[in-house]
Amino acid sequence: MAYTQTALAALAALGDPTRRAIFERLAARPLAVGQLSEGLPVTRSAVSQHLKILKQAGLVADVSEGTRRIYRLDPRGIGAMRAWLDGFWTQALDDFAAFVDQPHEPPPQKDPA
Amino acid sequence: MAYTQTALAALAALGDPTRRAIFERLAARPLAVGQLSEGLPVTRSAVSQHLKILKQAGLVADVSEGTRRIYRLDPRGIGAMRAWLDGFWTQALDDFAAFVDQPHEPPPQKDPA
DNA sequence: TTTGTGTGTAAGCCATGGCTAACGGTTAGC
DNA sequence: GCTAACCGTTAGCCATGGCTTACACACAAA
Numbered sequence: 001m002a003y004t005q006t007a008l009a010a011l012a013a014l015g016d017p018t019r020r021a022i023f024e025r026l027a028a029r030p031l032a033v034g035q036l037s038e039g040l041p042v043t044r045s046a047v048s049q050h051l052k053i054l055k056q057a058g059l060v061a062d063v064s065e066g067t068r069r070i071y072r073l074d075p076r077g078i079g080a081m082r083a084w085l086d087g088f089w090t091q092a093l094d095d096f097a098a099f100v101d102q103p104h105e106p107p108p109q110k111d112p113a
Numbered sequence: 114m115a116y117t118q119t120a121l122a123a124l125a126a127l128g129d130p131t132r133r134a135i136f137e138r139l140a141a142r143p144l145a146v147g148q149l150s151e152g153l154p155v156t157r158s159a160v161s162q163h164l165k166i167l168k169q170a171g172l173v174a175d176v177s178e179g180t181r182r183i184y185r186l187d188p189r190g191i192g193a194m195r196a197w198l199d200g201f202w203t204q205a206l207d208d209f210a211a212f213v214d215q216p217h218e219p220p221p222q223k224d225p226a
Numbered sequence: 227t228t229t230g231t232g233t234g235t236a237a238g239c240c241a242t243g244g245c246t247a248a249c250g251g252t253t254a255g256c
Numbered sequence: 257g258c259t260a261a262c263c264g265t266t267a268g269c270c271a272t273g274g275c276t277t278a279c280a281c282a283c284a285a286a
Contacts (some may be wrong), residue, residue, distance in 0.1 A: 008133065015128015018244080027201050033263060038213065046245055067253045067262045073205035082198055085191060088140050092186035097266055115280045131274080146233060158276055161234060180232045227286080235280075242273085249266080255260080 007068035007084035008079040014021060019050045023073075026060060030072035072095045119171045120197035123190040126170035131155060132163045136186070139173060143185035 015019055021040060025031065033051065037044035051071060054060045058077030063070045127133055132144035134153060138144065146164065164184060167173045173191030176183050 011124070011127050011133065012130070016244080017125070023191040023201075027204050034261090042244085043246060044165055044263080045247080045265085049244080052264085054205065064253095067260095069263065073201060075202070075205040076197060077207050078154065078202055082195070085198070087192055088136075088186060089188070089195065091140050093193050110132050129274080147231090155274085157233080158235085158275060158277080162274080165234080179282095180230095182233065229284100230258085230286100231282105231284080233280105233282080235278105237276105239276085240274095242271105245269085245270085247267090247269105249264105251264080252262085254259105254261080256257105 002091075002094055003080040003083050004082035006077060009057040010059055013053050013059055013077075014081075016050070018046070020056055022047060023054065023059060026073055030070050032065075032068040032070055034068070036071065059077055067113045114192040116196050119190060119193035122170040123172055123183050123194045124197075124226055125189075126172055127194075129163070131159070132167055135160060135163055136167065136172060139184055145178075145181040145183055147181070151185065197211050 005084060018040070022036060023037060023093075025039060033044060033048055036051075037047040042045060051060060053060070054077075055062065056076055058080065060071050060077075061074040063072075117174060121180075123162065125137060131153070138152060146157060149164075150160040151162060154177055156177060164175070167190075169187060170185075170191065171187055173184050173190075174187040
């Protein structure tokens with residue numbers, strides 16, 4: 001499960017509101033750094049720093065186009081997060097069903113050691 | 114799309130490493146707060162504060178069991194995150210395919226207004 | 227009621243990290 | 257060559273938030 005590290009980095013990256021805004025903005029269409037910063041309440045420098053983190057997390061990818069640098073979504077980070085979440089999805093449903101079906105189940109023992 | 118707010122709160126909550134550790138620990142099995150803090154490098158008080166945030170994000174749910182309080186995973190928050198991610202998944206694949214199929218596509222215009 | 231267990235909460239400290247300003251580097255065009 | 261446009265990086269400031277300590281509340285057993 002080598003995707004775990006990528007998934008954790010992606011989760012940490014998308015924990016910041018500004019990075020989520022950048023991510024959602026790139027989902028609409030690929031953009032250069034300057035265009036990206038125009039619609040955001042922070043400096044182009046801040047956007048560049050966030051893009052570095054998003055890129056390391058596998059959430060975005062960039063392509064040089066002359067002097068400009070076009071950023072777009074990268075499926076790798078998103079896929080890693082999806083796989084990570086799916087691991088808990090069925091487990092959460094099972095736990096939920098257990099509490100519904102057996103509400104009087106004794107609680108887990110204090111120290112099974 | 115009322116799940117968006119829940120998804121954003123869940124993303125912000127899982128951005129913290131300690132909260133991810135709590136979340137993964139609860140995925141193994143439901144636990145009380147005391148048991149939860151025993152396996153973590155922080156105080157029980159810190160765990161309680163994190164659980165409050167995770168609960169508000171719809172990621173965990175709790176049930177009173179005498180004086181103890183059993184926490185388990187809540188499918189709602191996880192489902193909201195999955196739905197939020199799926200909205201970008203196909204878009205990311207499309208963007209990726211566009212860059213692969215047409216690498217010489219002209220960059221987006223500077224200001225379409 | 228009294229005692230002990232289990233938990234949530236408030237106050238405060240302090241490190242993490244997001245932000246701006248300034249600089250340096252690269253490319254395109256003249 | 258020179259100039260302009262675009263971007264990444266650094267240094268440093270400062271607010272956010274995670275942590276601990278101490279306190280307050282709820283429940284169970286005696």
